[in-house]
Amino acid sequence: MRAEGPKGVAGSRTPGRLALAAAAVALAAGCSKGVLDPAGPVGRDEASITLNALAIMLAVVIPTLLAALGFAVWFRAGNHRARRRPDFAYSGRIELVVWSIPLLVILFLGGLIWVGSHSLDPARPLPERPGAPTEEIQVVALDWKWLFIYPREGLASVNEVVVPAGAPLRFQITSASVMNAFFVPRLGGMIYAMNGMRTTLHLQADAPGAFEGRSAQFSGDGFADMRFTVRSVPPAEFARWAAGARAAGPTLDAAAYAALARQSRGVAPFTYRGVQPGLFEQVLSQALPPGPGPAAGQHGGS
């Protein structure tokens, strides 16, 4: 499924699909840097399923809308050529067609949904290529910034995540306070970050580049600034970056974490040279308490 996705659109010859291809090109032109301009395999397959589903439906929706308009215009009161059938209220054959058309569409779509839900389950690992092992990254949504922990490299960063290009990325995600959604539009779909729970999302960036990420689940007054950058770099540069990050900056221990967990907005990216071992699990198990929320008396009426 994953490898065949893009061919599905281009390889088909039905008129509905051709019309869709034209529409998709027009949309993609207007929507560069969006979800229809994917920069990795997950985003590509999700975009292609989206377009396939759209094609299946447009093949039925466009004729339906034309029929609605056509009947309304042809049978207008002033048209003397139209044959009136004022008692025509039932036809078994039409009823059969009327139930069959949407049923058939849903049959197609149902298959697509079933296959797509499984092949693109965010928890499903991506195939590794030699020399590009899966990179583990733990993500903690805080009020209102993103903390990225690299357990293997033993460092952490805030609001920017540097990743090796071409390697599968395994994000383990939780929240230290309220719900958020982890979303990098050009790399693929989103998943919720929830306190006390762990979600797993696999993504991959094919080539070096910078990709905007953001929270997609409203999380309070600082929500609009809850952005981060995914910086995809060649593997060698990634190793250099990790070495540099380990050489400078503060250490993320319990005290530093408690300070970070306080509400703040628009935090500029920075890195931690080291991380207290097991920090992610301590957040997850609430051994480190959830974010404190707003300072008392800050809100109207309280």
Place this chain on the structure above:
Amino acid sequence: MLGKLTWEAVPWNQPIPLIAAALVLAATLGALAFVTATGRWTYLWREWITSVDHKRIGVMYVLLGLAMLLRGFIDAVMMRSQQALAVGHSAGYLPPEHYDQIFSAHGTIMILFGAMPLVVGLMNFVVPLQLGVRDVAFPTFNSTGFWLTAAGALLVNVSLVVGEFARTGWLPYPPLSETAYSPGVGVDYYLWAVQIAGLGSLINGINLTTTILKVRAPGMGYLRMPMFCWTALASSLLIIAAFPVLTATLAMLGLDRYAGFHFFTNEAGGNQMMFVNLVWAWGHPEVYILVLPAFGIFSEIFSTFSGKPLFGYRSMVAATLFICVVSFMVWLHHFFTMGGGGDVNAAFGIATSIIAVGTGVKVYNWIFTMYGGEVRFETPMLWALGFVFTFVIGGMTGVLLAVPPADFLLHNSLFLVAHFHNVIVGGVVFGVFAGIEYWFPKAFGFRLHERLGKAAFWLAFTGFWVTFTPLYALGLMGMTRRLQHVDVPEWRPWLYVSAAGVVILAAGALVQAVQLVVSIRRREALRDVTGDPWNGRSLEWSTPSPPPAFNFAVLPQVQGLDAHWRAKQAHLAQPADKPRYEPIATPRNTATGVVVGVFATLMGFAVIWHIWWLLAAGFVGAYATFVVFAWRDRDEDEIPAREVARIDRARLAGLRARETRA
């Protein structure tokens, strides 16, 4: 004495809410002064406020809904203008603390205090007339339901000046809505306003279900009911099944906030996703509660304005009940992104797309209703055709979002926002406007101005697509919803176009207001003397416009579908027998509903601000009101046969005059 309430609760330093509140206050005082100056208090009290007539209550619901629709629209104008202005380094004119309240209030008001009262109002007004009966099953209960809804609406609007509204979105997901992260009174305003109005909705659901199941004209079998009654029945059943879920869910959140429980908190084993599951177990049926009656309205309109019976009536009934049942099995599609796994997502994705079968069947049946008909493009029909176009596309993007991998890309983006406005505006709002245009002559005895109505339609239709097409594009570009400011400069042109669309929509709203004023001023020229201005098919058109308190002078004997159409055909062949008029008992007016509404408002306000003595006083007052009502001596008035005969003969004279003209 006043709990948490202090002078600081009023946002003295924020000009926007203060100006808005001053305007609302001025409008209210102006209306009160007008009523006092023209000496209409007695009229208002006797004929409207204490009325238990389903038609009056229906009209009051619609007025409440229109006022709240306007309030929600003003919120929308502020949101779209804020996003258009706050691009790049600009912060716009609304700080997050205020912007977050606005989008939360917009959603809450539009769904619960705008769309609900509009839909419920039309059902209340029309259903008993279509069933050929004189009233609903529980008239006083009905009035109480309305005043509870109004109490909830009042509380939401009080939050504009006293305290704040929720800053959590229209569904207050925990833990954000828990005391730890929302310590203010905003979420409490939400909770109690929605709880009180929700009780009103439940009352209405019980009343309409009982009416449709138990109170029908002689001969009105289930499969002779007009389509609108079927959709009203499905919607009312959904209300009865779904609203208690909402009440229980919000009660649990209330216990968390007020009594230190841990249903949905981060600590002590609370589970936030339990709230999300439960609230959508109500939330998804809720959209069908709104849209099914709209389907009913369009069924009536397609049939009437094509001069044909509804095509595939039994199929339509089946599709309605199919949607009614399946709508309870799809709630999880609102959160595919929680990581539930392939099986869970696939099951709910497929269930969701199956609903589209029922809707698809309906669309085809409307199209075939026009086939072979004589289609008249009067204003209600324009709304109906605009609906088909808009709703089909909105439905398609909805099914697209039911495909989990597509939803992963588009969930909580502006694409999602565009989708649900596409179905709710294109379905429910267009349906309600079509219904108001269609039944207005029945309610008030004169038509609305035709050309202004058409102008309003075209402005609304164009405005809708100019506003929301850019949101689809922005969603595909990765723009998420509820952003107080926007950091990507490339999105700016799309946000400008969308804001321009809002201007067109505002022009449409203005034309509708002008249409109402012009129609009232020219009411003599637009007068409907026959009771049947559209050449209608169902029984409401066999009564005078406006119908007398008792609706039908003589209860109709229903022979089949399209009862009024049948009667008209038969009468053309041979004149009807001379009717025998008898005295009619109608339920007495009562102030129970409005008094309970006042006490409910006080109780809500008291519990929001922790004023416990006022809560107790409100409860005692409400309970006492019920006791007084329960011990009433008389509950019906009698209208003498002479009066019934006089009213009916006037209608028959109008009909004869039209026949001689024709």
